[in-house]
Amino acid sequence: MANWVLTGLRSGIRTSGYPTTPDASPGVSPGRPRAAANLSTKQVEAIQRECPTEALVPLEGGIAVNHGRCVHCFRCRTAEPGIPWEIDYEWGSAPDEIAAARTELDRAFSRSLHVRFVDAGACSACMSEARQINNPYYNMHRLGFFITPTPRTADVLLIAGPISDAMRSPLLKAYDAMPTPKRVVAIGACAISGGVFGPSFAALGGAGHVLPVDVVVPGCPPPPLAILHGLLTVVQRKPPIELISRPTQREVAR
C-alpha cells in the first residue's frame, strides 16, 4: 500500500475527472469505427467483406456500424478505403423499450449502487477491464458504485461473456437472488450478441436470451470509462447513446 502511494506521488497519477470533465488521457479508449457516408456500392461491399462479425450494415450511399457486434479488429479501418475511427468512450446504450419503462425507482440507485460481476463464459478481457473501474485511477467509489461479492446485496448484475451452457443456470440463480428493483448490464460484444462465438452448441449468444437487459456496453473489450458510462446510464446520470452508428444528415448531404 505504502509503495503504491509513493509511486502515485512520484508519477503524479491521479484519478480520472470523468464524468465531471472529459478524460483525454492517452490509452483511456481504443476507439471504435464510425458510420461512413458517400461510398459507392463497390466500396461498401469491399469494407463489409472485411468484417468478421457482420457488424457493418449497408445503407444507401454509406455504411452503418452495429456496435453490439463489433469486436474492434481494426480491419475496416485499415481497409482501402477505410471507415473513420473515433476515440470516445461513452458507449453505454439502453434499448428504447427499457428506457421508456424506467421509473422514479432508478433515483434510489443514484448514490449507492452495488454491482455483482458474473463471468458467463468470457475470455477474461471484459472482466479484466471491469476490474479496472475499482482501481485508483477510475475509482468507482467516488461515483457511489461498489462491488459486492453476493447477489443478495446487488442492485446491478454486470455480465460478460456469451452465456455458456455451463453458466446459464448460475447466472439465473444470481439474478433470482437479487432484491428488487434490480438492473442488468451486459458488457462486451459477446454478452450483447455472442460476438465471435455467436449462438452455438456451447453458448446462447448473449445475455438478452436469458435475462431482461437494461443497459449494454459494447466493445471487445469495453474500456473502463465505457463501463463507468454504462453504470452512470443505469442511474440516469448520463444519457444512453445509440447502439448503431449511422451517418449524420450533414455527412450524407456532402
Ligand code: SF4
Ligand atoms: S472493427 Fe468492428 S466493424 Fe470494423 S471490421 Fe472489425 S468487427 Fe467489423
